[in-house]
Amino acid sequence: MAVIQKGFLILIVLSFTAVCIANRHGAEVDDNEFAEFEDLGDEDEFEDGTVELEGEEDHFFDDDEFVDDGEEEEDEELEDEFEEEDGEEDVAIEDEDEFEHFKDNEEFENFEGEKPSRAKGAVPDLEIANVPVNFSNNWNSYYLEIMMLAGIAAYILNYVSGKSKNQKLATAWYNCHRELLEANFALVGDDGTQVETPDTVKLLKESENLYCLWCSGRAFCEGMLVELKFLKRQDLVSVLAKVMKPGSDQLKITVTMNKEDMESVVLFLGKKRNTARMQKDMYDLSLYCNEKRSGEKFGLSDSYLAIGETGEAIQGVLDSKVSNCLSENESMLDYLHFSDQYCGLKPTADEEQPTELPTTKKVLIFVFNVPGGGGATVKDVEAMYPMMQLVMYCIDKVKRFRLSKDGKHRADQARKKVSESFQKMAHAQRQEAAQLRKEEKRKAEKEKLMNEEDPEKARKLEDKQYKKDMRKRLNPSMKQVKVRVS
Known part of the structure; x- marks a missing residue:
């Protein structure tokens, strides 16, 4: 069933x-x-x-x-x-009744005219119109992409324009000073790779905002390095930062003097804030510069300050001709640094302190600001010609300058004192290292005694260590002398 x-x-x-x-x-x-x-x-x-x-x-x-x-x-x-x-x-x-809503003609607005009546319950033939997509109302959905593309375009345009402007300023400076450089140096633009200097010398491009020029073959100096430090006009971020903190292009000239052609001179001339910072960071300025002179004595404003080893060296090197040139072009002066004991920056607290006197060299450092600030032009670069003439004059001036007998003695004593301080520092470090070795040796002996399992042998080691300590306490200055009997 x-x-x-x-x-x-x-x-x-x-x-x-x-x-x-x-x-x-x-x-x-x-x-x-x-x-x-x-x-x-x-x-x-x-x-x-x-x-x-x-x-x-x-x-x-x-x-x-x-x-x-x-x-x-x-x-x-x-x-x-x-x-x-x-x-x-x-x-x-x-x-x-479920198909009654098809009878409403308002729901079929796209239908043209009246459609013929359909069978009862039949599904109508709906035609879907192909309406084109309107993108005009959808741009708000792509604002992030638009902003990113605009930023990339602005960065590229700024890079091209900033790069070309820096190159234009560097070329203008070289064309303006080329005759002066060739008149004072045998080789202008020598990079060490060419035997002969080419007719058309180009600046060495280190980066988009740094150009270098090496000159050699002049009396009283080994060579001169010219560094054109322009603003980072090719970098859009740096350009925006300079709006908040304005800056200017700089010309740095470093002249390396011969050892026998420079007297014992250490001096610095610059803005007061810059002078205090450099005296704190530089080895030679912190060790030798004790004398101070206001900038008014050299025809400069009160915001400038000169420091040196002796007042005689300051007055002897910064004579009236140098003072007049600096006073006429005060806006271009950043600082001057002349030293026969130049050894760079001092080591920080985290770095290891040197036990020997660092290697020194005799240098003349000139740092000038290009007029015009961030908007420097070709005319502003060409206006720095007097400052290059000042560099040539200072090379000859330092060569001719001689300290008095008393000034020479004071300078020699200061250098001797610095050398002795480094020797004492080295001796203290050696003693500290020896003491650490002794402590490590004593610690090793104690560990050996504690790890000894044989009681008799441990007692002998303890007696031996006790006698050794007693001898050191009773005769601390007594030295053991071994006499070899033949």
Whole structure:
């Protein structure tokens, strides 16, 4: 009986599905679900109450096909039959009221004219218009990308313009001072790689804002290094920073004097704030400069200060001709640094202190500011010609300058004192190192004594160490002298 009941259920499901598929175009459906079975009167009824069905439904009552073990296979066959029904999905029967909203013409604004009436329950043919995308209202979505592209474009334009301007200023300076340099030096622009100087000399480009020029072959000096330090006009960040903190281009000239052509002179002339900073950081200025002179004595403003080893050296080197040139071009002067004991910056507290006097050399350092500040032009660069003439004059002046006998003695004593202080410092460091070695040795002996397992041997080591300590306490200055008997 269970098999028969299952067959009835499957038959009912198939019949209902067939009715739905046949009625997918809106045909009316009878609510009587068992109307199909009302025409079974012609069928024979057996005595036990069973009915014999005719047609294709007989196979549903075959005992060989409906077994309990094949229920899953039957479900799969039913699913395949549903998929083979014209490849269409199940259609749900809807009431006619659900399609009333299609009657409203306002919802179909894109429809031209009146459409012919459709069958009841039919789905209308909707045409989707191809509306072009309007990007004019969507630019706000790309403001970050626009800002980034604008920044990159501004950086590239600033790089090109700043680079070309620095190169233009460097070329203008060289063309203006070329004759003066060639008149005082045998080699102008010698980089050490060429045997002969070419007719057209170019500045050595270290970076987009730094140009160098090496000159050699002049009396009283080994050579001269010219450094043109321009503002970083090619860097947009530096340009924006200079708006908050203005700066100017600089010309730095370093002349290395011969050892026998410079007297014992150490002096510095610059702004008061700059002078205090340099005296704190530079070795030679912190060790030798004790005398101070106001800038008013050299025709400069009160904001300038001169420091030196002796007043005689300051007055002797910065004579009236140098003072007049500096007073006339005060805006160009940054600082002057003349020293026969130049050894660079002092080591910081984190760095190891030197035990020997650093290697020194005799130099004349000139640092000038290019007029015009950040907006320097070719005319401003050419206006620095008098300062280059001052450099040539100072080379000859330092060569001719000689200290008095008393000044020479004081200078020699100061240098001797500095040398002795370095020797004492080196001796103190050596003693400290020796003391550390002794402490490490004593610590090793104590560890050896503590680790000794043999009590007798440990006692002997302890007695030996005790006698050694007693001898050092009783005779601290007594030295052991070993006499070799032949």
